[in-house]
Amino acid sequence: MKTVACFAAAIGIFASTTSASVQGFDISHYQATVNFAKAYSDGARFVIIKATEGTTYIDPSFSDHYTQATNAGFIRGGYHFAQPASSSGAAQANYFLKNGGGWSSDGITLPGMLDLEYAPSGNSCYGLSTSAMVSWINDFITTYHAATTQYPLIYTSTSWWQLCTGNSGSFGSKSPLVVARYASSVGTLPNGWSYYTIWQNSDSAPWGGDSDVFNGDLSQLQKIARGS
Structure with missing residues:
Protein backbone atom coordinates (compact mmCIF):
# COMPACT_ATOMS: atom_id res chain seq x y z
CA MET A 1 0.00 0.00 0.00
CA LYS A 2 1.28 3.45 -0.84
CA THR A 3 2.07 5.71 2.06
CA VAL A 4 0.74 9.22 2.54
CA ALA A 5 4.23 10.54 1.99
CA CYS A 6 4.52 8.80 -1.39
CA PHE A 7 1.18 10.11 -2.55
CA ALA A 8 1.99 13.62 -1.36
CA ALA A 9 5.21 13.46 -3.34
CA ALA A 10 3.28 12.41 -6.44
CA ILE A 11 0.92 15.36 -6.27
CA GLY A 12 3.56 17.75 -4.98
CA ILE A 13 4.90 18.32 -8.48
CA PHE A 14 2.08 20.79 -9.04
CA ALA A 15 3.39 23.21 -6.43
CA SER A 16 5.99 24.44 -8.90
CA THR A 17 3.79 24.35 -11.99
CA THR A 18 3.05 27.83 -13.27
CA SER A 19 2.17 27.63 -16.96
CA ALA A 20 1.28 24.10 -18.10
CA SER A 21 -2.41 23.20 -17.95
CA LYS A 38 -15.83 17.02 -30.21
CA ALA A 39 -14.60 17.77 -26.70
CA TYR A 40 -11.47 15.70 -27.29
CA SER A 41 -10.93 17.30 -30.70
CA ASP A 42 -11.19 20.72 -29.04
CA GLY A 43 -8.37 19.81 -26.66
CA ALA A 44 -10.09 18.59 -23.50
CA ARG A 45 -8.35 15.56 -22.01
CA PHE A 46 -10.17 14.70 -18.79
CA VAL A 47 -13.72 14.50 -17.55
CA ILE A 48 -15.14 13.92 -14.07
CA ILE A 49 -18.58 12.30 -14.05
CA LYS A 50 -21.19 12.20 -11.30
CA ALA A 51 -21.63 8.66 -10.05
CA THR A 52 -23.44 8.75 -6.71
CA GLU A 53 -25.04 10.83 -3.97
CA GLY A 54 -25.57 9.75 -0.37
CA THR A 55 -26.21 5.98 -0.18
CA THR A 56 -29.35 5.74 -2.31
CA TYR A 57 -28.71 7.59 -5.56
CA ILE A 58 -26.80 6.54 -8.68
CA ASP A 59 -26.65 9.10 -11.47
CA PRO A 60 -28.70 7.62 -14.33
CA SER A 61 -26.26 8.87 -16.98
CA PHE A 62 -23.08 7.74 -15.26
CA SER A 63 -22.54 4.44 -17.02
CA ASP A 64 -23.24 5.86 -20.47
CA HIS A 65 -21.10 8.93 -19.87
CA TYR A 66 -18.24 6.86 -18.52
CA THR A 67 -18.29 4.45 -21.46
CA GLN A 68 -18.40 7.24 -24.01
CA ALA A 69 -15.60 9.15 -22.29
CA THR A 70 -13.45 6.02 -22.28
CA ASN A 71 -14.11 5.31 -25.94
CA ALA A 72 -13.21 8.90 -26.86
CA GLY A 73 -9.81 8.59 -25.18
CA PHE A 74 -10.35 10.65 -22.04
CA ILE A 75 -8.76 10.30 -18.66
CA ARG A 76 -11.90 10.01 -16.55
CA GLY A 77 -13.19 9.45 -13.06
CA GLY A 78 -16.34 9.53 -10.97
CA TYR A 79 -17.50 11.89 -8.28
CA HIS A 80 -19.70 11.52 -5.22
CA PHE A 81 -22.00 14.31 -4.06
CA ALA A 82 -21.71 14.26 -0.28
CA GLN A 83 -24.80 14.15 1.92
CA PRO A 84 -23.17 14.29 5.36
CA ALA A 85 -26.46 14.49 7.27
CA SER A 86 -27.83 11.21 5.96
CA SER A 87 -25.13 8.61 6.75
CA SER A 88 -21.51 8.19 7.74
CA GLY A 89 -18.55 9.07 5.58
CA ALA A 90 -17.54 5.42 5.50
CA ALA A 91 -21.00 4.31 4.34
CA GLN A 92 -20.99 6.85 1.53
CA ALA A 93 -17.43 6.02 0.48
CA ASN A 94 -18.32 2.35 0.23
CA TYR A 95 -21.46 3.13 -1.77
CA PHE A 96 -19.40 5.28 -4.13
CA LEU A 97 -16.78 2.54 -4.52
CA LYS A 98 -19.45 -0.02 -5.42
CA ASN A 99 -21.20 2.22 -7.94
CA GLY A 100 -18.58 3.80 -10.16
CA GLY A 101 -16.09 5.44 -7.83
CA GLY A 102 -13.39 2.80 -7.90
CA TRP A 103 -9.84 3.32 -9.07
CA SER A 104 -7.25 1.25 -10.93
CA SER A 105 -3.67 2.06 -11.84
CA ASP A 106 -4.27 2.08 -15.58
CA GLY A 107 -3.23 5.62 -16.42
CA ILE A 108 -6.73 6.66 -17.48
CA THR A 109 -8.71 6.46 -14.23
CA LEU A 110 -8.61 9.34 -11.78
CA PRO A 111 -9.14 8.67 -8.09
CA GLY A 112 -12.72 9.41 -7.16
CA MET A 113 -13.73 12.93 -6.19
CA LEU A 114 -15.64 13.88 -3.04
CA ASP A 115 -17.93 16.82 -3.84
CA LEU A 116 -18.39 19.06 -0.78
CA GLU A 117 -20.57 22.09 -1.39
CA TYR A 118 -23.54 24.02 -0.13
CA ALA A 119 -26.56 21.82 0.46
CA PRO A 120 -29.35 22.20 -2.10
CA SER A 121 -31.79 22.44 0.82
CA GLY A 122 -30.17 25.67 1.97
CA ASN A 123 -28.73 24.12 5.14
CA SER A 124 -25.18 25.00 4.16
CA CYS A 125 -23.36 22.57 6.45
CA SER A 131 -15.64 19.31 14.07
CA ALA A 132 -18.29 16.79 13.02
CA MET A 133 -17.80 17.76 9.37
CA VAL A 134 -14.05 17.29 9.61
CA SER A 135 -14.63 13.85 11.16
CA TRP A 136 -17.10 12.96 8.41
CA ILE A 137 -14.65 13.93 5.67
CA ASN A 138 -11.86 12.00 7.35
CA ASP A 139 -14.13 8.95 7.61
CA PHE A 140 -14.84 9.12 3.88
CA ILE A 141 -11.30 9.64 2.64
CA THR A 142 -9.70 7.04 4.92
CA THR A 143 -12.29 4.46 3.85
CA TYR A 144 -11.62 5.26 0.21
CA GLN A 150 -5.42 6.46 -3.12
CA TYR A 151 -6.99 9.42 -1.36
CA PRO A 152 -9.93 10.90 -3.26
CA LEU A 153 -9.81 14.36 -4.74
CA ILE A 154 -11.69 16.90 -2.62
CA TYR A 155 -13.90 19.38 -4.47
CA THR A 156 -14.97 22.47 -2.56
CA SER A 157 -15.03 26.24 -2.50
CA THR A 158 -12.99 28.30 -0.08
CA SER A 159 -16.14 29.86 1.38
CA TRP A 160 -17.78 26.50 2.08
CA TRP A 161 -14.57 25.11 3.55
CA GLN A 162 -14.18 28.05 5.90
CA LEU A 163 -17.80 27.92 7.01
CA CYS A 164 -18.34 24.19 7.34
CA THR A 165 -14.95 22.83 8.44
CA GLY A 166 -13.73 25.87 10.34
CA ALA A 183 -13.37 34.31 -11.57
CA SER A 184 -10.31 35.37 -13.52
CA SER A 185 -7.97 34.03 -10.82
CA VAL A 186 -8.24 31.16 -8.39
CA GLY A 187 -7.96 33.40 -5.32
CA THR A 188 -7.40 32.25 -1.74
CA LEU A 189 -7.35 28.49 -1.35
CA PRO A 190 -8.87 26.51 1.51
CA ASN A 191 -6.56 26.07 4.48
CA GLY A 192 -4.14 23.15 4.21
CA TRP A 193 -3.50 23.48 0.48
CA SER A 194 -0.76 25.69 -0.92
CA TYR A 195 -1.72 24.87 -4.52
CA TYR A 196 -4.64 23.40 -6.38
CA THR A 197 -4.66 20.33 -8.61
CA ILE A 198 -7.80 21.26 -10.58
CA TRP A 199 -9.56 24.62 -10.80
CA GLN A 200 -13.24 24.62 -11.71
CA ASN A 201 -13.23 28.09 -13.23
CA SER A 202 -16.65 28.24 -14.88
CA ASP A 203 -20.07 26.59 -14.70
CA SER A 204 -20.30 26.57 -18.49
CA ALA A 205 -17.95 24.32 -20.43
CA PRO A 206 -18.32 24.34 -24.23
CA TRP A 207 -19.33 20.66 -24.20
CA GLY A 208 -21.72 20.92 -21.24
CA GLY A 209 -21.25 20.93 -17.49
CA ASP A 210 -18.52 22.85 -15.70
CA SER A 211 -15.13 23.89 -17.03
CA ASP A 212 -12.05 22.52 -15.25
CA VAL A 213 -8.35 23.23 -15.68
CA PHE A 214 -5.67 20.84 -14.45
CA ASN A 215 -2.65 22.54 -12.90
CA GLY A 216 0.06 20.71 -14.82
CA ASP A 217 0.74 19.00 -18.12
CA LEU A 218 -0.77 15.82 -19.50
CA SER A 219 2.05 13.60 -18.23
CA GLN A 220 1.43 14.86 -14.70
CA LEU A 221 -2.29 14.18 -15.01
CA GLN A 222 -1.45 10.65 -16.14
CA LYS A 223 0.71 10.21 -13.04
CA ILE A 224 -2.31 10.84 -10.84
CA ALA A 225 -4.26 8.32 -12.91
CA ARG A 226 -1.48 5.79 -12.35
CA GLY A 227 -1.15 6.58 -8.67
CA SER A 228 2.56 7.36 -9.03
Missing part, protein backbone atom coordinates in the same frame (compact mmCIF):
# COMPACT_ATOMS: atom_id res chain seq x y z
CA VAL A 22 -4.87 20.67 -19.35
CA GLN A 23 -8.51 21.47 -20.10
CA GLY A 24 -11.26 19.24 -18.77
CA PHE A 25 -14.88 19.35 -17.63
CA ASP A 26 -17.31 17.70 -15.23
CA ILE A 27 -20.81 16.49 -15.96
CA SER A 28 -23.87 14.72 -14.57
CA HIS A 29 -27.25 13.57 -15.88
CA TYR A 30 -28.12 17.23 -16.44
CA GLN A 31 -25.92 16.88 -19.53
CA ALA A 32 -27.78 13.95 -21.05
CA THR A 33 -26.02 14.28 -24.41
CA VAL A 34 -22.32 15.09 -24.61
CA ASN A 35 -20.25 15.07 -27.78
CA PHE A 36 -17.11 13.54 -26.31
CA ALA A 37 -15.39 13.27 -29.68
CA TYR A 126 -26.01 19.84 6.61
CA GLY A 127 -26.58 20.50 10.30
CA LEU A 128 -23.08 19.36 11.28
CA SER A 129 -20.68 21.26 13.51
CA THR A 130 -17.29 22.07 12.03
CA HIS A 145 -7.87 5.07 0.73
CA ALA A 146 -8.09 1.72 2.49
CA ALA A 147 -9.94 0.28 -0.50
CA THR A 148 -7.87 1.81 -3.31
CA THR A 149 -4.50 2.97 -1.85
CA ASN A 167 -11.07 26.16 7.63
CA SER A 168 -9.48 22.87 8.66
CA GLY A 169 -5.91 22.28 7.53
CA SER A 170 -6.09 18.51 7.99
CA PHE A 171 -6.38 17.29 4.42
CA GLY A 172 -3.91 19.16 2.25
CA SER A 173 -1.21 16.49 2.58
CA LYS A 174 -3.63 13.74 1.58
CA SER A 175 -6.27 14.68 -0.96
CA PRO A 176 -5.63 16.70 -4.13
CA LEU A 177 -7.71 19.89 -4.20
CA VAL A 178 -10.34 20.67 -6.82
CA VAL A 179 -11.31 24.24 -6.05
CA ALA A 180 -14.42 25.97 -7.36
CA ARG A 181 -14.04 29.66 -8.14
CA TYR A 182 -15.70 31.36 -11.10
Whole structure:
Protein backbone atom coordinates (compact mmCIF):
# COMPACT_ATOMS: atom_id res chain seq x y z
CA MET A 1 0.00 0.00 0.00
CA LYS A 2 1.28 3.45 -0.84
CA THR A 3 2.07 5.71 2.06
CA VAL A 4 0.74 9.22 2.54
CA ALA A 5 4.23 10.54 1.99
CA CYS A 6 4.52 8.80 -1.39
CA PHE A 7 1.18 10.11 -2.55
CA ALA A 8 1.99 13.62 -1.36
CA ALA A 9 5.21 13.46 -3.34
CA ALA A 10 3.28 12.41 -6.44
CA ILE A 11 0.92 15.36 -6.27
CA GLY A 12 3.56 17.75 -4.98
CA ILE A 13 4.90 18.32 -8.48
CA PHE A 14 2.08 20.79 -9.04
CA ALA A 15 3.39 23.21 -6.43
CA SER A 16 5.99 24.44 -8.90
CA THR A 17 3.79 24.35 -11.99
CA THR A 18 3.05 27.83 -13.27
CA SER A 19 2.17 27.63 -16.96
CA ALA A 20 1.28 24.10 -18.10
CA SER A 21 -2.41 23.20 -17.95
CA VAL A 22 -4.87 20.67 -19.35
CA GLN A 23 -8.51 21.47 -20.10
CA GLY A 24 -11.26 19.24 -18.77
CA PHE A 25 -14.88 19.35 -17.63
CA ASP A 26 -17.31 17.70 -15.23
CA ILE A 27 -20.81 16.49 -15.96
CA SER A 28 -23.87 14.72 -14.57
CA HIS A 29 -27.25 13.57 -15.88
CA TYR A 30 -28.12 17.23 -16.44
CA GLN A 31 -25.92 16.88 -19.53
CA ALA A 32 -27.78 13.95 -21.05
CA THR A 33 -26.02 14.28 -24.41
CA VAL A 34 -22.32 15.09 -24.61
CA ASN A 35 -20.25 15.07 -27.78
CA PHE A 36 -17.11 13.54 -26.31
CA ALA A 37 -15.39 13.27 -29.68
CA LYS A 38 -15.83 17.02 -30.21
CA ALA A 39 -14.60 17.77 -26.70
CA TYR A 40 -11.47 15.70 -27.29
CA SER A 41 -10.93 17.30 -30.70
CA ASP A 42 -11.19 20.72 -29.04
CA GLY A 43 -8.37 19.81 -26.66
CA ALA A 44 -10.09 18.59 -23.50
CA ARG A 45 -8.35 15.56 -22.01
CA PHE A 46 -10.17 14.70 -18.79
CA VAL A 47 -13.72 14.50 -17.55
CA ILE A 48 -15.14 13.92 -14.07
CA ILE A 49 -18.58 12.30 -14.05
CA LYS A 50 -21.19 12.20 -11.30
CA ALA A 51 -21.63 8.66 -10.05
CA THR A 52 -23.44 8.75 -6.71
CA GLU A 53 -25.04 10.83 -3.97
CA GLY A 54 -25.57 9.75 -0.37
CA THR A 55 -26.21 5.98 -0.18
CA THR A 56 -29.35 5.74 -2.31
CA TYR A 57 -28.71 7.59 -5.56
CA ILE A 58 -26.80 6.54 -8.68
CA ASP A 59 -26.65 9.10 -11.47
CA PRO A 60 -28.70 7.62 -14.33
CA SER A 61 -26.26 8.87 -16.98
CA PHE A 62 -23.08 7.74 -15.26
CA SER A 63 -22.54 4.44 -17.02
CA ASP A 64 -23.24 5.86 -20.47
CA HIS A 65 -21.10 8.93 -19.87
CA TYR A 66 -18.24 6.86 -18.52
CA THR A 67 -18.29 4.45 -21.46
CA GLN A 68 -18.40 7.24 -24.01
CA ALA A 69 -15.60 9.15 -22.29
CA THR A 70 -13.45 6.02 -22.28
CA ASN A 71 -14.11 5.31 -25.94
CA ALA A 72 -13.21 8.90 -26.86
CA GLY A 73 -9.81 8.59 -25.18
CA PHE A 74 -10.35 10.65 -22.04
CA ILE A 75 -8.76 10.30 -18.66
CA ARG A 76 -11.90 10.01 -16.55
CA GLY A 77 -13.19 9.45 -13.06
CA GLY A 78 -16.34 9.53 -10.97
CA TYR A 79 -17.50 11.89 -8.28
CA HIS A 80 -19.70 11.52 -5.22
CA PHE A 81 -22.00 14.31 -4.06
CA ALA A 82 -21.71 14.26 -0.28
CA GLN A 83 -24.80 14.15 1.92
CA PRO A 84 -23.17 14.29 5.36
CA ALA A 85 -26.46 14.49 7.27
CA SER A 86 -27.83 11.21 5.96
CA SER A 87 -25.13 8.61 6.75
CA SER A 88 -21.51 8.19 7.74
CA GLY A 89 -18.55 9.07 5.58
CA ALA A 90 -17.54 5.42 5.50
CA ALA A 91 -21.00 4.31 4.34
CA GLN A 92 -20.99 6.85 1.53
CA ALA A 93 -17.43 6.02 0.48
CA ASN A 94 -18.32 2.35 0.23
CA TYR A 95 -21.46 3.13 -1.77
CA PHE A 96 -19.40 5.28 -4.13
CA LEU A 97 -16.78 2.54 -4.52
CA LYS A 98 -19.45 -0.02 -5.42
CA ASN A 99 -21.20 2.22 -7.94
CA GLY A 100 -18.58 3.80 -10.16
CA GLY A 101 -16.09 5.44 -7.83
CA GLY A 102 -13.39 2.80 -7.90
CA TRP A 103 -9.84 3.32 -9.07
CA SER A 104 -7.25 1.25 -10.93
CA SER A 105 -3.67 2.06 -11.84
CA ASP A 106 -4.27 2.08 -15.58
CA GLY A 107 -3.23 5.62 -16.42
CA ILE A 108 -6.73 6.66 -17.48
CA THR A 109 -8.71 6.46 -14.23
CA LEU A 110 -8.61 9.34 -11.78
CA PRO A 111 -9.14 8.67 -8.09
CA GLY A 112 -12.72 9.41 -7.16
CA MET A 113 -13.73 12.93 -6.19
CA LEU A 114 -15.64 13.88 -3.04
CA ASP A 115 -17.93 16.82 -3.84
CA LEU A 116 -18.39 19.06 -0.78
CA GLU A 117 -20.57 22.09 -1.39
CA TYR A 118 -23.54 24.02 -0.13
CA ALA A 119 -26.56 21.82 0.46
CA PRO A 120 -29.35 22.20 -2.10
CA SER A 121 -31.79 22.44 0.82
CA GLY A 122 -30.17 25.67 1.97
CA ASN A 123 -28.73 24.12 5.14
CA SER A 124 -25.18 25.00 4.16
CA CYS A 125 -23.36 22.57 6.45
CA TYR A 126 -26.01 19.84 6.61
CA GLY A 127 -26.58 20.50 10.30
CA LEU A 128 -23.08 19.36 11.28
CA SER A 129 -20.68 21.26 13.51
CA THR A 130 -17.29 22.07 12.03
CA SER A 131 -15.64 19.31 14.07
CA ALA A 132 -18.29 16.79 13.02
CA MET A 133 -17.80 17.76 9.37
CA VAL A 134 -14.05 17.29 9.61
CA SER A 135 -14.63 13.85 11.16
CA TRP A 136 -17.10 12.96 8.41
CA ILE A 137 -14.65 13.93 5.67
CA ASN A 138 -11.86 12.00 7.35
CA ASP A 139 -14.13 8.95 7.61
CA PHE A 140 -14.84 9.12 3.88
CA ILE A 141 -11.30 9.64 2.64
CA THR A 142 -9.70 7.04 4.92
CA THR A 143 -12.29 4.46 3.85
CA TYR A 144 -11.62 5.26 0.21
CA HIS A 145 -7.87 5.07 0.73
CA ALA A 146 -8.09 1.72 2.49
CA ALA A 147 -9.94 0.28 -0.50
CA THR A 148 -7.87 1.81 -3.31
CA THR A 149 -4.50 2.97 -1.85
CA GLN A 150 -5.42 6.46 -3.12
CA TYR A 151 -6.99 9.42 -1.36
CA PRO A 152 -9.93 10.90 -3.26
CA LEU A 153 -9.81 14.36 -4.74
CA ILE A 154 -11.69 16.90 -2.62
CA TYR A 155 -13.90 19.38 -4.47
CA THR A 156 -14.97 22.47 -2.56
CA SER A 157 -15.03 26.24 -2.50
CA THR A 158 -12.99 28.30 -0.08
CA SER A 159 -16.14 29.86 1.38
CA TRP A 160 -17.78 26.50 2.08
CA TRP A 161 -14.57 25.11 3.55
CA GLN A 162 -14.18 28.05 5.90
CA LEU A 163 -17.80 27.92 7.01
CA CYS A 164 -18.34 24.19 7.34
CA THR A 165 -14.95 22.83 8.44
CA GLY A 166 -13.73 25.87 10.34
CA ASN A 167 -11.07 26.16 7.63
CA SER A 168 -9.48 22.87 8.66
CA GLY A 169 -5.91 22.28 7.53
CA SER A 170 -6.09 18.51 7.99
CA PHE A 171 -6.38 17.29 4.42
CA GLY A 172 -3.91 19.16 2.25
CA SER A 173 -1.21 16.49 2.58
CA LYS A 174 -3.63 13.74 1.58
CA SER A 175 -6.27 14.68 -0.96
CA PRO A 176 -5.63 16.70 -4.13
CA LEU A 177 -7.71 19.89 -4.20
CA VAL A 178 -10.34 20.67 -6.82
CA VAL A 179 -11.31 24.24 -6.05
CA ALA A 180 -14.42 25.97 -7.36
CA ARG A 181 -14.04 29.66 -8.14
CA TYR A 182 -15.70 31.36 -11.10
CA ALA A 183 -13.37 34.31 -11.57
CA SER A 184 -10.31 35.37 -13.52
CA SER A 185 -7.97 34.03 -10.82
CA VAL A 186 -8.24 31.16 -8.39
CA GLY A 187 -7.96 33.40 -5.32
CA THR A 188 -7.40 32.25 -1.74
CA LEU A 189 -7.35 28.49 -1.35
CA PRO A 190 -8.87 26.51 1.51
CA ASN A 191 -6.56 26.07 4.48
CA GLY A 192 -4.14 23.15 4.21
CA TRP A 193 -3.50 23.48 0.48
CA SER A 194 -0.76 25.69 -0.92
CA TYR A 195 -1.72 24.87 -4.52
CA TYR A 196 -4.64 23.40 -6.38
CA THR A 197 -4.66 20.33 -8.61
CA ILE A 198 -7.80 21.26 -10.58
CA TRP A 199 -9.56 24.62 -10.80
CA GLN A 200 -13.24 24.62 -11.71
CA ASN A 201 -13.23 28.09 -13.23
CA SER A 202 -16.65 28.24 -14.88
CA ASP A 203 -20.07 26.59 -14.70
CA SER A 204 -20.30 26.57 -18.49
CA ALA A 205 -17.95 24.32 -20.43
CA PRO A 206 -18.32 24.34 -24.23
CA TRP A 207 -19.33 20.66 -24.20
CA GLY A 208 -21.72 20.92 -21.24
CA GLY A 209 -21.25 20.93 -17.49
CA ASP A 210 -18.52 22.85 -15.70
CA SER A 211 -15.13 23.89 -17.03
CA ASP A 212 -12.05 22.52 -15.25
CA VAL A 213 -8.35 23.23 -15.68
CA PHE A 214 -5.67 20.84 -14.45
CA ASN A 215 -2.65 22.54 -12.90
CA GLY A 216 0.06 20.71 -14.82
CA ASP A 217 0.74 19.00 -18.12
CA LEU A 218 -0.77 15.82 -19.50
CA SER A 219 2.05 13.60 -18.23
CA GLN A 220 1.43 14.86 -14.70
CA LEU A 221 -2.29 14.18 -15.01
CA GLN A 222 -1.45 10.65 -16.14
CA LYS A 223 0.71 10.21 -13.04
CA ILE A 224 -2.31 10.84 -10.84
CA ALA A 225 -4.26 8.32 -12.91
CA ARG A 226 -1.48 5.79 -12.35
CA GLY A 227 -1.15 6.58 -8.67
CA SER A 228 2.56 7.36 -9.03
